[in-house]
Structures are given as C-alpha cells and as structure tokens.
Amino acid sequence: MMAAPQKFMLRVYISTDIAVKVTLTGRPESVDDLIAILREKVKPRLDFEFTLQYEDQDFDAQLSCLVDIQELPEKGTLKVVRSESETSSLASSDTETLPHVPVSQRQKTWPDIFPVPTFSYEVEHVLEQGNIAYERSGKTMKLSRAQKHNILESMAAVIHSFKPYPSDRDVGMAAEALVTAHPCLKEPGSVSGWYGWKMCLKFKMGNYRTKLARSGCLEVSVNTGKRSKNNPDKDHPHSNIKRARRAEVNFLPNFPRGQNQASLEEMRVEILREVEKSEKNLLIIENLMQTTFALRRQEIVQENPMVKDFLVRWPALRIESQVCAEYHRITNTNLLNQFYAELDRHIPQLFGLYRQKASRTGKTSEALRDILKIYDHQDLHDVNIKRTLALRALAVYLREDDPQFFKTWNVEESGEPDIADTPVGLVMMVTENTTGPICFNSASTAIVVEDDFVMSDIPRFSDAFVLLFGLIYALHLNYPNKLIYTFTFIQKILMGLDDGKPLKPCLLNLKNDLLQKE
Secondary structure, three states: OOOOOOOEEEEEEOOOOOEEEEEEOOOOOOHHHHHHHHHHHOOOOOOOOEEEEEEEHHHOOEEEEOOOHHHOOOEEEEEEEEHHHHHHHOOOOOOOOOOOOOOOOOOOOOOOOOOOOOOOHHHHHHHHHHHHHHHHHOOOOOOOHHHHHHHHHHHHHHHHHHOOOOOHHHHHHHHHHHHHHOHHHOOOOOOOOOHHHHHHHHHHHHHHHHHHHHOOOHHHHOOOOOOOOOOOOOOOOOOOOOOOOOOOOOOOOOOOOOOOHHHHHHHHHHHHHHHHOOOOOHHHHHHHHHHOHHHHHHHHHHHOOOHHHHHHHOHHHHOHHHHHHHHHHHHOOOHHHHHHHHHHHHHHHHHHHHHHHHOOOOHHHHHHHHHHHHHOOOOOOOHHHHHHHHHHHHHHHOOOOOOOOEEEEEOOOOOOOOOOOOOEEEEEEEOOOOOOOOOOOOOEEEEEEOOEEEEEEEOOHHHHHHHHHHHHHHOOOOOOHHHHHHHHHHHHHHOOOOOOOOOOHHHHHHHHHHHHHO
C-alpha cells in the first residue's frame, strides 16, 4: 500500500501584521527551492532577497534560521527576513519586513568612504597621465577650465545622490577622496592638499542646487524665493531652511512619476476607507502608503500641521507596521531590527555603567540604585525586562528623567489617565499600585503626542519606545525638550544616523565608555 503524499500547511509572515497561508504538496528539495516556491505563490510581495526563520519546537517555539529543509514542519509558522538586514535580525525575533524604496527616492546614506565617480573620457585620460607623472616626480598638474568643470559637476552629482545639503565635513570628505584617488590634483600650497577643492565643491553644490530648483526638484526648490535685491521684503535667504537635520535620506521627495496632487489625494481617500474597515487589507494600505509618501512629506514639512489633524488625514500612521515602514522610507533603515540589535549588543556594557554610577553618591546615583534594586528582583533572563531597564535607566543616567514623559496609570482606577500638557510621552498601564521609579510588569504602554493617544495597547515598553522614535521621524517632531540627549543617543549610537554634528560631551563620554568595554 502506497503512503499518502506528505502535505505541508505553512503560515508565512511577510511582515509583522501580514501573514499568508501556503499549502505545499510535498517537502521541497532544498531551502532555495522553498524560497522560489514562496516567491511564485506570494507575488509581488517577495520581490527581494530574503531568508526564512521557523518556530523551533525544540526551543519553545523560538525562531531559528531554516538552513536544513528537513527541519521544515508539516504544519508551522515561517517568518520572512530581508537579507539586507539578516545579520541584525538574528539577534532579535522582532523582525520587520519592509517594502523596497522606489527608484524615485534616494536609496543611499552618506558612505564611510566617498566613491569618486568616473569623469569624461578626456578627463580620465588626463588624470591617468597626471597620476603617473606624480608618482615619478611628485609633480602636480594644472587642469583646463573645462576639465575642472567636468570634475566638479560629476562630484556634485554624486554628493547630491546622498544628500542635497552636505555638511562641511561631508564636502571635506569628498574633496579628500578626490585627491586620494588622483594624487596629481593635490594643491602644493595647501596643508591638506585638498582644501581648495573643498571650497570649490561647496560653491559648485550651491550652483547645482540652483539648477535643480529651476528644474522643479522639490527638496531644494522649497527653499527658493527668499530675500533678494528684487524682493527685499521676503525672508532672509538663510532663515527657515527646510532640509534633513537628523540624517533623513528622503526628506522631501518629488511625486512618483506619473502621479500628481489630485491622483495622490484620491489614494489618500482610499487609505481612509481601507483603515475604517473592521478587517483591514494591510497589503493594500502598505502599497498606497508607499505611493503617497511624497504627498505626506510635503504636507508635514511645508505646512507643519497639528499632529491630531495630520493623523485624521493619515490614520494608517497609527498602525505599528506603517510606522516602521514610514521610518524606513525616510531613513532607509529597518527600525526594529537596527534598534534591537544595537540595544541588545550594548546592554551588558550599559548595565555595568549603571551599576558603577549607582555605587557613587548624588541624586542620579540614588535614582539608579532604586531602579536596579527593583530590577534585581525580576527574571534576569527575560530580554524584555533587560530592554526596559536599559531604556528607562538611560534617561536617568544622562540626568534627563522626566515625569511628564514617563507616566504610569492604574487601569483599575476610574476616569482617564492625565495626559494634559504632554507634548510627547509614554504611559505605562498597570494593574496594581506602582510607587517605584520603574515598572517591569505593565499590562501595556501607550504613546502620547500633543495630548492625544496616538498608539495604545503596545504590550512591551521597549516596543513603545522604539515606535515613538519612529513616529518622531514620521511626524517630523522635535525630540522632547528634557530628553534630547536620550533620543540623540538612540539616533546616533543605536540607529547609526549621524547628522554630522559633534556629540555633546556627556554622549561622547558614554559612547567611548561603551566602546572601551566591548
């Protein structure tokens, strides 16, 4: 008697909130074959490189990478992990699959090593000969006006591909890379050998932005129309410049090709209808939000609306997966993966610094001792408790503990939590009287922005914290006044979003302490 064919029923999560059911008539021959099958069955959502994780019953259903196809359960749950963030996703089960950034949007952050472009055929030939001569005799070369123009124009195009308003350090890095790639361009009278190129690139970027503004490039044309000889009553040309200030990659993109204000407004209305449904189609919402990204950025950057009014127009930004996706559109960084991978990496060092500080005298040390005393009675193996301590104690360590930001409310009490005069805050919902400085067993956490509950029922405090960070980018908000150092630490050290500004001494010391202890 022949055995019945083996049947596989899989629940495949392609993002935090989106899962599809896939049925297979047999076990694929390899993991690569399974990936190919999923690509075919889940078109077009899996049009990127990815790996798979499965719930391993040998380890209490914790996620493990699917390496051997024999480990594939006949009935189980799989999770898609983008390959571009595979390394960090292994450190945390909080994996988020995000959509591709359209070609019309900037897809690259400022690089560690600036890529010098290939110039015109004539210029490349001249530079090749000049580099040979420099290597032999140390003689630098003098370019013609046309040749120098070609070099500066090409360099400006590459700089703009990363950011339209590069900092002084960024331009200096580009100039240094140019002279390093072509030593014959060194300036004999300059200490660095590239200072003159740096100044030329600065002027060229100004001219380049002017040309882009005339062509309708929104991220630079938004800053035109300032005071001039012909318009002396307008704003000062250097006042209220709208540009990326926290390492945003796509700060103010143009509309997608083939779309205009009217067509994108129709899509916005369609999003409203979809969000109001009891059973939301998250795939449709995600696609529409992706297409209408430029419209949202124009509204929020140029009009600076109240958050409550903006969320009435764009209610999908109250959905967790869309906060993560919007953050990815703006920064090209995976919010949850990057945050948890770096936070978990630094937790041992942070705890050591907290305890070291707590052993001293002073108000900050006393506050840290009280927090650590409560932590030491918790399950020290629970990663969520560790994350809660790391984030809650961070503000105390940086002397930024703010009761208006960190709120606690007993859900058994009558009435509503007091969130009046709360520009930005987190409210931990507890089921018992909590008088201590920290709570590790809250029922849920809510995010408050401008005296309004933006997101509620977030099960873990650390999730609420990182989602608030994502909302600050999505809604173009300032960091809370009393927690600027805390959020700057998250931006620059955890998320790796360097805006070119030097760290304040307290953050620089903390960063150095973390690096020394690794």
